[in-house]
Amino acid sequence: MRAVSEADERAIIDRYARHVSPTFVRLLGVLGFGRVFVRAEGVHLYDSRGRRYLDALAGFGSANLGHHPPALFEAIRAQLDAKEPGILHAGPSQSAARLGEALARATGSKLEVSLLALSGAEAVDTAMKLARAATGRRGFVSCEGGYHGLDLGVLSVMGNKRIRGPFEPLLEHCARVPFGDDAALERALAKHEPAALILEPVMGEGGAVLPPKGYLERARQLCDRHGTLLVFDEVQTGMGRTGTLFAFEREGVTPDVLVVGKALGGGVVPVSAALTTRALYERAFGSMDRFDVHGSTYAGYALGSAVACAMLESCANPSLLENVCAQGRALVDGLSSRVGQHPMVRSVRGAGLMVAVELGSPREGLWQRMMAPIVDNVAEKVLGQWLCVKLLEAGVVAQPATQRWNVLKLTPPLTIDRSHVRELVDSVGAILDEYPDPVRVLRDAGLRVGEQLTRGGAFR
Numbered sequence: 224m225r226a227v228s229e230a231d232e233r234a235i236i237d238r239y240a241r242h243v244s245p246t247f248v249r250l251l252g253v254l255g256f257g258r259v260f261v262r263a264e265g266v267h268l269y270d271s272r273g274r275r276y277l278d279a280l281a282g283f284g285s286a287n288l289g290h291h292p293p294a295l296f297e298a299i300r301a302q303l304d305a306k307e308p309g310i311l312h313a314g315p316s317q318s319a320a321r322l323g324e325a326l327a328r329a330t331g332s333k334l335e336v337s338l339l340a341l342s343g344a345e346a347v348d349t350a351m352k353l354a355r356a357a358t359g360r361r362g363f364v365s366c367e368g369g370y371h372g373l374d375l376g377v378l379s380v381m382g383n384k385r386i387r388g389p390f391e392p393l394l395e396h397c398a399r400v401p402f403g404d405d406a407a408l409e410r411a412l413a414k415h416e417p418a419a420l421i422l423e424p425v426m427g428e429g430g431a432v433l434p435p436k437g438y439l440e441r442a443r444q445l446c447d448r449h450g451t452l453l454v455f456d457e458v459q460t461g462m463g464r465t466g467t468l469f470a471f472e473r474e475g476v477t478p479d480v481l482v483v484g485k486a487l488g489g490g491v492v493p494v495s496a497a498l499t500t501r502a503l504y505e506r507a508f509g510s511m512d513r514f515d516v517h518g519s520t521y522a523g524y525a526l527g528s529a530v531a532c533a534m535l536e537s538c539a540n541p542s543l544l545e546n547v548c549a550q551g552r553a554l555v556d557g558l559s560s561r562v563g564q565h566p567m568v569r570s571v572r573g574a575g576l577m578v579a580v581e582l583g584s585p586r587e588g589l590w591q592r593m594m595a596p597i598v599d600n601v602a603e604k605v606l607g608q609w610l611c612v613k614l615l616e617a618g619v620v621a622q623p624a625t626q627r628w629n630v631l632k633l634t635p636p637l638t639i640d641r642s643h644v645r646e647l648v649d650s651v652g653a654i655l656d657e658y659p660d661p662v663r664v665l666r667d668a669g670l671r672v673g674e675q676l677t678r679g680g681a682f683r
């Protein structure tokens with residue numbers, strides 16, 4: 224049954240296209256895979272026509288407990304009932320204090336001070352300011368394919384030229400190295416003597432790429448040797464996503480600064496934080512004339528802080544983390560055995576419930592090898608997106624990694640169970656069965672684009 228009338232659905236699309244993001248609506252019209260999602264509950268999304276979808280995106284890794292989980296309802300209700308000032312800055316805020324303490328405890332009290340913020344980008348930007356102010360150095364080293372947000376400061380450490388390009392020149396003294404390459408990292412640290420190395424412990428938008436074993440440990444040692452601070456951006460990997468509360472725990476390496484966002488607010492409120500040691504905080508912001516050189520109006524706001532405390536408690540729950548490990552393993556195993564031998568599948572990999580299926584053109588046969596450069600180029604842009612279109616039509620919401628469109632990245636809520644894993648495996652498997660090679664994908668995607676053009680780029 225429709226949840227929203229056709230006229231209301233049209234009004235939402237038109238209003239959004241006119242006043243929020245014309246390009247996004249236009250883009251959905253290219254392949255006709257627009258949906259108006261009007262409700263979300265648990266691991267499911269519901270569209271305006273009453274259809275249910277399994278959410279394998281979870282707000283790009285924000286809704287870790289699923290949509291509207293009871294724990295957050297309770298935290299929000301209790302917070303509103305308490306009538307604590309929402310935004311203060313005229314004295315210590317109770318809820319921000321509680322969140323700072325909870326974050327410190329979550330790192331075993333190694334990173335004792337939290338600089339609170341709202342978005343992931345703002346918190347990475349905060350880490351960059353902290354690193355400059357604490358070290359007196361200017362530069363940053365980050366990874367090719369790395370993603371740290373879209374604000375002007377953090378774009379300087381963005382690993383993708385397409386996204387960075389329109390806003391250049393950005394901060395000077397920024398260098399990028401291949402993820403996982405110790406030798407390149409050592410050369411960059413020696414040459415640039417940067418204030419900080421900014422690293423995702425598992426590269427998310429770069430395609431769910433796991434580092435070689437020991438890479439984080441070696442990065443720690445290299446940073447210590449070169450006087451560079453180590454910043455782990457756990458905006459996407461944090462809050463249980465990879466099976467531990469923070470991904471850095473997997474290698475037991477503690478950074479100088481830990482950045483958390485997304486799921487800290489549970490997909491309900493914006494909250495993020497850059498955590499650091501007391502010593503580094505003092506060096507950067509400890510003098511009286513620096514007390515106001517960093518901060519923002521909503522930083523540490525009471526409602527966000529209260530939700531974040533509830534999220535931290537829930538995401539650190541051992542049974543949730545066990546579920547992440549078990550379902551993550553089942554998803555990787557299931558996909559590996561169902562599609563691992565498919566000619567277009569290059570690899571299936573994952574860390575907890577950040578799972579990737581990397582696609583590419585097959586390498587067998589003379590024709591395939593000769594055509595590979597051309598097909599690869601097109602495939603890079605089309606394969607992942609087409610798979611997501613077909614998944615949506617099959618009732619699963621997913622997206623390719625934003626920096627590598629040939630990688631299907633699955634980041635469902637951490638609360639999924641085995642039946643959802645089976646649904647994901649079956650859906651991906653059934654679609655890939657339809658497409659034994661990229662040429663058929665290109666044919667069908669091309670036909671769809673043509674059809675959409677004749678329909679004037681209709682939304683769905």
Ligand SMILES: Cc1ncc(COP(=O)(O)O)c(C=O)c1O
Pocket residue numbers: 283342343344345347370371372373423427428456457458459460484485
């Ligand atoms: C690793 C990482 N850092 C930072 C960000 C930016 O977060 P936000 O979009 O909240 O600014 C993202 C967003 O996807 C991310 O994946």
